[in-house]
Amino acid sequence: MDSDQELIELVNQGDPDAFEVLYRRYRDWVYRLAWRFTGNEQDALDVLQETFTYLLGKFPGFSLTASMTTFLYPVVKHLSIAVRSKSRRFISDEEVLGEIAAPALKDAQGSRKELAAVLTVLPDEQREFLLMRFVDDMTLQEIAKALNIPIGTVKSRLHHALKRLRQDRRTQDYFLE
Amino acid sequence: MTEKKGHFDEDLDLRISPKLSEDLNTLFKPQFSVPPELDRAIMDQANRRLVQRHWRHRIFRHISFWRVAAAAAVIIFAFSLNLTQKPGPTTTSSFIVEAQAVDIDENGRVDILDAFKLARHVEFSERTEKKWDINGDGLVDRNDVDLVALAAVRLDKNKGVL
Amino acid sequence: MMKKITAIILMSISVIVPVLAQQSEQDNESVQPKVRFAPLRIYLDSGNKSLAAYQFELKAAAGQIKIVGVEGGQHKAFKEAPYYDPAALANDRIIIAAFNTGRELPTGRTRIATIHLQIIGEAEPDYELKLTVAADADAKEIPAEITFEKGE
Numbered sequence: 001m002d003s004d005q006e007l008i009e010l011v012n013q014g015d016p017d018a019f020e021v022l023y024r025r026y027r028d029w030v031y032r033l034a035w036r037f038t039g040n041e042q043d044a045l046d047v048l049q050e051t052f053t054y055l056l057g058k059f060p061g062f063s064l065t066a067s068m069t070t071f072l073y074p075v076v077k078h079l080s081i082a083v084r085s086k087s088r089r090f091i092s093d094e095e096v097l098g099e100i101a102a103p104a105l106k107d108a109q110g111s112r113k114e115l116a117a118v119l120t121v122l123p124d125e126q127r128e129f130l131l132m133r134f135v136d137d138m139t140l141q142e143i144a145k146a147l148n149i150p151i152g153t154v155k156s157r158l159h160h161a162l163k164r165l166r167q168d169r170r171t172q173d174y175f176l177e
Numbered sequence: 178m179t180e181k182k183g184h185f186d187e188d189l190d191l192r193i194s195p196k197l198s199e200d201l202n203t204l205f206k207p208q209f210s211v212p213p214e215l216d217r218a219i220m221d222q223a224n225r226r227l228v229q230r231h232w233r234h235r236i237f238r239h240i241s242f243w244r245v246a247a248a249a250a251v252i253i254f255a256f257s258l259n260l261t262q263k264p265g266p267t268t269t270s271s272f273i274v275e276a277q278a279v280d281i282d283e284n285g286r287v288d289i290l291d292a293f294k295l296a297r298h299v300e301f302s303e304r305t306e307k308k309w310d311i312n313g314d315g316l317v318d319r320n321d322v323d324l325v326a327l328a329a330v331r332l333d334k335n336k337g338v339l
Numbered sequence: 340m341m342k343k344i345t346a347i348i349l350m351s352i353s354v355i356v357p358v359l360a361q362q363s364e365q366d367n368e369s370v371q372p373k374v375r376f377a378p379l380r381i382y383l384d385s386g387n388k389s390l391a392a393y394q395f396e397l398k399a400a401a402g403q404i405k406i407v408g409v410e411g412g413q414h415k416a417f418k419e420a421p422y423y424d425p426a427a428l429a430n431d432r433i434i435i436a437a438f439n440t441g442r443e444l445p446t447g448r449t450r451i452a453t454i455h456l457q458i459i460g461e462a463e464p465d466y467e468l469k470l471t472v473a474a475d476a477d478a479k480e481i482p483a484e485i486t487f488e489k490g491e
Contacts, residue, residue, distance in 0.1 A: 012419070016227045020220055027211060035207040044207060045215055052219050056226055061411030063420035071408060071455070074376040112200045119204075133191075134198055135205040140191075148405060148457050158191050165197075174197040288471055289394040289422070289436035294478050296440050326422040329394060330434040333426070 004068045012060045019059075023052055026068060030076055032136060037080030047079045054079070069138075069146040114170035126161035129154055278311055279328040287334070292326035378455050378490035379466070381435075384448040385473055385483040391416075392438035392478065393451055394471040395485055399431035402464030406433055408455030414445035421452055434471075444476060453490075 002010075002021065010018035027048065034047035054075055064071060119127055132138045132146070140158075144151040165171040193201075281291040281298075295309055299317060311321040383393055406427065411418045416439040427433035435452055458464055466487060473483035 011227065014227045016220070016224045019223045019227060023216075023219060023223070027216070031211050032205075032207060036205050041207055041209050045211065048211065049215060049219060053222065056223055058410060059227065061418045061420050063409045065406060065408055065425075066457075070457075112204055115197075115200050116204055131201070131205055134193060134201050155191065162190060162193065171197075174194055174200075289392050289438055290472055290474055290478055290480070292422075292436075293392040293438040293440070293474065296438065297478060300440050323422075326436060326438075327424070330422045330424045330436050331426075332424050332432065332434060 005064060008059075008062060008064050012062060014060070019056070022055075022068075026072060027052075029069070029136065030072060033073070033076045034080055036131060036135070037077060038083055043080070043083045047076060047083055050079050050083075051076055066148065067145050069142065070148055073146050111173070115165075115174075118165060118168050118171045122161055122164060126157050126164070129157040130161045133158060278308055279325045281309065281325060287325075287328050289326060289329045292322050292329055295325055296322045375458050376455065377458055378453050380450055380488045380490060381452045381454065381468070382448055382486045382488065383451045383470070383473060383483050384486075385446060385475075385481055387446055388475050388481045388483075389444035389446050390449065390451075390473060390481075390483065391440070391444050391476040392436075392472070392474040393483070394434065394436035396432065396434045396467075396469045396471060397454065397487075398433075398467040398469075400465040400467045402462040403459040404431050404464050405457040405459065406454055408453075409433075409435065410453040410455070411437070412445075412452055413450035416441060416444050417449070417451050436471075438474075442476070 002018070004022065004025075007018045007022050011022070030051050031044055031048045034051070035041065035044035038044050038047060051072065055072075119130075122130070129143060132143045133140070138146065140151055140154050143154045147154075166175045279287050279291060281295045295317075296319070298305060298309070299319070299322065305317040309317045309321060311324045314320070379397075381395065381397075383390060383395075409420055409423055411420050417437050419437075421435045421437035423433055423435045433454070435454075437451070456464075468485055468487055470483060470485040473481050475481050
C-alpha cells in the first residue's frame with residue numbers, strides 16, 4: 001500500500017487515481033470530525049467537500065512534512081467554524097468553537113443527555129482528546145502525532161477528562177464495576 | 178472497553194466501559210454515511226483539475242527528497258569509506274573537493290544559483306564538465322542539479338556539503 | 340533519640356512527597372502550551388525584472404514554531420514545492436530555494452512560497468526573513484524585496 005507521501009508525489013504529477021486513494025483513506029475521518037464540529041450532516045458534507053477541494057488546490061507543489069491528519073485537522077476545524085459562522089454573523093470564533101465542540105443536547109435522551117451535559121462543561125482540550133480516542137478511534141500515539149504533542153500530554157488530558165466523568169454524579173454510574 | 182485499540186492503552190484508568198463507549202458513539206457519530214454522489218462530485222473535480230492541467234515536462238522537475246536523500250546517502254557513505262582509509266590531510270581535501278564540486282560558478286559560496294547555472298548548462302548548452310557529475314553516475318543531468326540545490330539549502334554546511 | 344529523629348524525617352517525607360507530586364502535576368498541567376496552526380506566505384518583489392531563482396532563510400526570532408508543510412508559489416514558474424533541508428523540520432530555521440529555467444517568469448510582487456507552521460505557546464512568533472539571493476533568467480543577481488504575511 002502506498003504511503004501518503006508516495007500518493008502526494010503521484011498527485012503532484014497529475015495522477016487522479018492517487019488522489020482518490022487519499023480521499024478514500026481520509027474521507028470518513030474528515031466527515032466524522034466535521035460532523036462533530038458542525039453538529040449536522042449537511043454542514044459536515046459541505047466541510048468534507050471543501051476540505052478536499054482545499055487539498056486539491058495544493059497540487060502541484062504540495063509537500064507534506066507531517067502526518068496527513070496533522071495537516072487536515074486544522075483545515076477541518078477552520079472550515080467548520082466558517083460554515084457555522086455564516087449563519088451567526090456577529091458571534092466570535094471562540095464562541096462558535098465552544099458551541100460546535102459540544103454535542104447536540106436536544107437529540108440526546110436519558111443517560112446520554114446527562115453525559116452530553118457533562119461533556120459540555122469539560123475543558124475543550126479534554127473533551128476533544130476524549131472524542132478523538134473513543135469516537136474517532138485514534139490511538140494515543142495517533143492523537144499525539146495529529147496534534148504534534150507529547151503522548152504524555154494526551155494521557156494527562158484523557159486521565160483528567162475521565163476523572164471528571166467518574167466524579168460527576170450524572171456520569172459516575174458508567175464507572176461502576 | 179474499546180477492544181479495537183485496547184492493546185495500546187496500558188493505563189487502566191484510560192479505559193472506558195462498553196456502555197460509555199456506546200453512548201459516546203451514539204452522541205457523536207453521524208447517523209448517515211457520505212452519499213456516493215458526493216464521492217463522485219469530488220472525484221470529478223479531481224479528474225478535471227489534475228488530468229486536464231498542462232503538466233510541463235521540465236527536465237528539472239522536483240525529485241522526491243527521498244530519492245535525492247538516498248543518492249546523497251550513497252555519496253556520503255562512499256566518501257566516508259574514503260575518509261576512513263585516508264585520514265588526516267585527505268579528510269580535509271575530500272571535504273574541499275565536495276565543496277568545490279557543487280560551487281558551480283566558483284565564487285566561493287554554494288547557493289541556488291549554482292544549481293540554476295548547472296541546470297542552464299545541461300538544458301541549453303552541450304558543454305558539460307566532468308566535475309559536474311556530482312553523483313558520479315557518468316552523467317551530468319537533473320540528478321546532479323538536485324544535489325547541488327540540496328547542498329545550497331543544507332542548514333549545517335560544516336557537516337559536509339552532501 | 341536517633342530513632343525519633345529518623346521517624347520524624349520519614350513522616351515528613353511521606354507528607355511532603357505526595358504534596359510536591361500533586362503540585363508538580365498541577366504545575367505541569369497549567370503550563371502545557373497551547374498549539375495552533377498558521378500559514379506564513381512569503382512574497383518577493385523583483386520590480387520590473389523577471390524572477391528566475393531565489394533563496395531565502397526563515398528563522399523564528401521569538402516564540403516556538405515547527406514547520407509542518409511547505410508549498411510552492413503563486414506563479415506557475417514557482418508552483419512546485421521548493422528545495423529545503425528536511426533536517427530543518429526539527430529546527431526553527433529553514434533555508435528555501437527554487438529556480439525555473441523557462442521563459443514565463445513572474446515580475447513585480449509575487450508569492451513564492453507558503454510555509455505551514457505549528458505555533459506552540461501563547462507568544463506570537465516573530466520571524467527573521469533574509470533574502471540570500473534573487474536572480475533573473477540569465478542567472479544575474481537582481482535586487483528584490485522579500486516580505487511575509489501571516490495567515491489564519
